[in-house]
Amino acid sequence: MPSALPDGDEAPEDGALPESALHGLGRRPFGVYVHVPFCATRCGYCDFNTYTASELSPGSPSSWLAAVHRELALAAEVLGTPPAADTVFVGGGTPSLLGAAPLTEILSAIRETVGLAPDAEVTTESNPESTSPEFFEALREAGYTRISLGMQSAAPHVLSVLDRVHTPGRPTEAAREARRAGFDHVNLDLIYGTPGETPDDLTRSLDAVLEAGVDHVSAYALIVEQGTALARRIARGDLPHPDDDVLADRYEQVDEALSSAGLHWYEVSNWASEPKAWCQHNMGYWHGADWWGVGPGAHSHVGGVRWWNVKHPARHAALLAGGRSPAAARETLTAEDRHLERVMLELRLVDGLPVDVLPVEAQAEARRAADEGLLDEAALAGVNGRFGRCVLTRRGRLLADAVVRRLT
Structure with missing residues (x-):
């Protein structure tokens, strides 16, 4: 936190x-x-x-x-x-x-x-x-x-x-x-x-x-x-x-x-x-699920709305004791925000990110990343005619942030 x-x-x-x-x-x-x-x-x-x-x-x-x-x-x-x-x-x-x-x-x-x-x-x-x-x-x-x-x-x-x-x-x-x-x-x-x-x-x-x-x-x-x-x-x-x-x-x-x-x-x-x-x-x-964060400084996310609580325990307790939410501020994620976060987070996982959620130019960048050994070529190719997935190699994991930037 x-x-x-x-x-x-x-x-x-x-x-x-x-x-x-x-x-x-x-x-x-x-x-x-x-x-x-x-x-x-x-x-x-x-x-x-x-x-x-x-x-x-x-x-x-x-x-x-x-x-x-x-x-x-x-x-x-x-x-x-x-x-x-x-x-x-x-x-x-x-x-x-x-x-x-x-x-x-x-x-x-x-x-x-x-x-x-x-x-x-x-x-x-x-x-x-x-x-x-x-x-x-x-x-x-x-x-x-x-x-x-x-x-x-x-x-x-x-x-x-x-x-x-x-x-x-x-x-x-x-x-x-x-x-x-x-x-x-x-x-x-x-x-x-x-x-x-x-x-x-x-x-x-x-x-x-x-x-x-x-x-x-x-x-x-x-x-x-x-x-x-x-x-x-x-x-x-x-x-x-x-x-x-x-x-x-x-x-x-x-x-x-x-x-x-x-x-x-x-x-x-x-x-x-x-x-x-x-x-x-x-x-x-x-995977962008919903969660409620309880406590000082905790972050929450429900249905594309994200908020975060005040930091200090005394202030957090005082607001709730007074019948008020302890949220300090919040934001509503745009479609662009949610896409960026999906790429950034799912790419970190062993199952990777479906290629078909990427725009055409990013799909081409994914193929170049595979040629450079950053993404798994077999996973990217897919099987039985299905779209492949962007799955990081070990080298890709070391450079994950750079791969994310290339795909967004």
Whole structure:
């Protein structure tokens, strides 16, 4: 949940959506995202909308939870007859800091307001240091189906550069605890390309992930976000800026190791053992589905209307307590906007983008990209007379942004 909010149009105080946005509601996948804005410490690379205890008033967690209840009630009112959520994702911040009881309460509130599909995927992010076997057991009993753990690296010096406070072996042990508690779907997050990380460091991290027996891995190149402590250290010359060629080498190392172990890419930064292990909530984002984002700074999208909440937990809670929507602003996507986002997001997926959604000149550009080894030639050709799909090769994944620009 990035800390900077975009500009937009004024959002109505009651949160009402135009009839055009509500048309077809329920025929599209629907998800609920809940943003937990609390962290024990601030990681040096992170620019998400999060706050430590020293930055908030003592009652912030309880007022935040009350605001979550109110915003879910608002969602049910605005949506009319809301579709039962196919997916729920509790992210942050550090949701596990709340403990199992508030996370259980949040899921119960979702069931009672917008509703929850019987086979819904329900994920929470967790910091390994704030979890335990009892924590996972309580979440599994409450109805959570998926756990995502922040690991980042197994190398102590890399964790130190990132300002991560967990011990190197704790994430993999937490993953095993989650599996023993009955979670079939467990993800570990990695960050590669941190200054000072060597290929051997990354190999040890990948080996640890694979030994943990998880069915999903997310691996992200380190991005230096302006305004973060990491950006200031690099600006002072204390650390070198991540090198693009090194990041490409690290990505290939990740892809090779995970693929060889049976975890295959399904999105540029995500690998899974089988389609059942894919993060369905994120698939909704990538396919332009509907979702309601609950919490300070959370973004939402319903039927081509996108809005985002005010950032600060106190302001978010105050607006809802006063009977007002916490939306800071919103925008209505044009047909051109939606096409651009479809190309940008679906191209990142293993199933790719249908060629026939591209204009003729972009289709010709896709063929040139295939000739250059950026798109899979067989997928582009199609089968049995059907239109093909634009599917990135490994080299294309490294240059995904450039391929998007060529096709739009």
